[in-house]
Amino acid sequence: MRPRLVLVLGDQLSEGLSALEAADPARDIVVMAEVMAEARSVPHHPRKIVLVLAAMRKFAERLRALGWRVAYTQLDEDGNSGAITGELLRRAEGFGAAEVLATRPGEWRLTQALAGVPLVVTMLPDDRFLCPATDFADWAAGRKVLRMEHFYRRMRQRTGYLMEGDTPAGGQWNFDHENRKPAKADLLRAPPLRHEPDAVTQAVIDLVQARFADHFGTLTPFWFATDREGALRSLEHFLTHHLRDFGTCQDAMLAGDGFLHHALISPYLNIGLLSPAEVCDRVEAEWRAGRAPLNAAEGFIRQVLGWREYVRGIYDLHGPGYAEQNALGHTRALPALYWGAPTRMACLQAVVSQTREHAYAHHIQRLMVTGNFALLAGVDPGAVHAWYLAVYADAFEWVEAPNTIGMSQFADGGVLGSKPYVSSGAYIARMSDYCRGCAYDVTAKTGEGACPFNLLYWHFLDRHRARFQPNPRMAVIYRNWDRLAPEHRAQVLTQAGGFLARLEAGEAV
Structure with a gap:
């Protein structure tokens, strides 16, 4: 009997992978390949590689x-x-194989490429999620809007996480209102667990240093886990040291502490070293044992059971064209500051520098600093999408595209959110300490030193007024804008336009 090839990709490192489950170790041959086409599909951060x-x-x-x-x-x-x-064809020839078992990739580009291989390819569903793609499609069918909160409640009922019979623990589904507090510097806060590179990892570090020195990002000291045992230790470190305080300040940002109480396990979840079920199980167990408050456990489980599963469903449902959407018609090139060029904006400087150093920034840094600025400035969402996909260690298209194209840039026209996630500098000032060391004045609405977020916020709303003013959640914002003196509004728009012109000219802003 001829052997079959069993394809295992770099983000499919799970022993229970559907392609492995369907294969026979006595007959079949696993194919794994490090290839330049994937390493350079975007200029991935060296740490991610x-x-x-x-x-x-x-x-x-x-x-x-x-x-x-x-x-x-x-x-x-x-x-x-x-x-x-190419590696599948080379191995098929070498082993005399004509069939391939594959778990569906997390990127439409690869799914389409495999469909074109002149071999018999059996594409199996990726069942490492808590909501099968078919179930999400069934839930979405006939709905005018696909709101995550509705999906999340369904998943809580289905899985039983944080449930007391038929009702949610604590009498409510969502404790987000308790999870929006700023943080203070704390020298006693435990740092992330750092894993020393072993011989295998060091050999890869040397290879990447030689081959990808031109990619954005600092490579050493490298401290990610690179096996399941290390990933499990990172999970336990989070549960022991950070889960208790995770919820309260999960939206906070500090210039001197880019990690706070975040878990830093998303890279391990997204390449398959951890499963969503086991991390939710462990977090719920900590709450039931009285070692973590409900708002922390619920906030974490909502990110995994709710948001992570939801965006995967959106990506599958909308197909290959999802990442190419540009509902707002934004076309500005990605500013050089995203690649480390000088900027006077302390918040962007902090987040980009952290990204360069660690291939990591937490969700609010991504959404409300780099994402918010790109949206307000009218940057091409495809360029923003490619940047996020390149620079973050946990970024794979199935999870990154909905977060960027949908939630961050509103380029899907409102599939993920009913309104764009935009804010003036006030939000960043409230949730961070970035503004204290900034060259701009976050309290100034106009003038030479006015915070660019304050100017761009109204410029964005003004130029997209026809689209957003009918939205009931935004109508009050436009009424506030209209109450301002015409001279003030004109000054804001003129100054915002001047800022965008300088940005587009490549000046340091």
């Missing part, structure tokens, strides 16, 4: 220990075709 490649190498050894035959191609190996499809 190391994370994925080192984790792949270790997972391949784990599969071999479990009795699998693994045909593994390293990036610098002679004969490497440079593409996933």
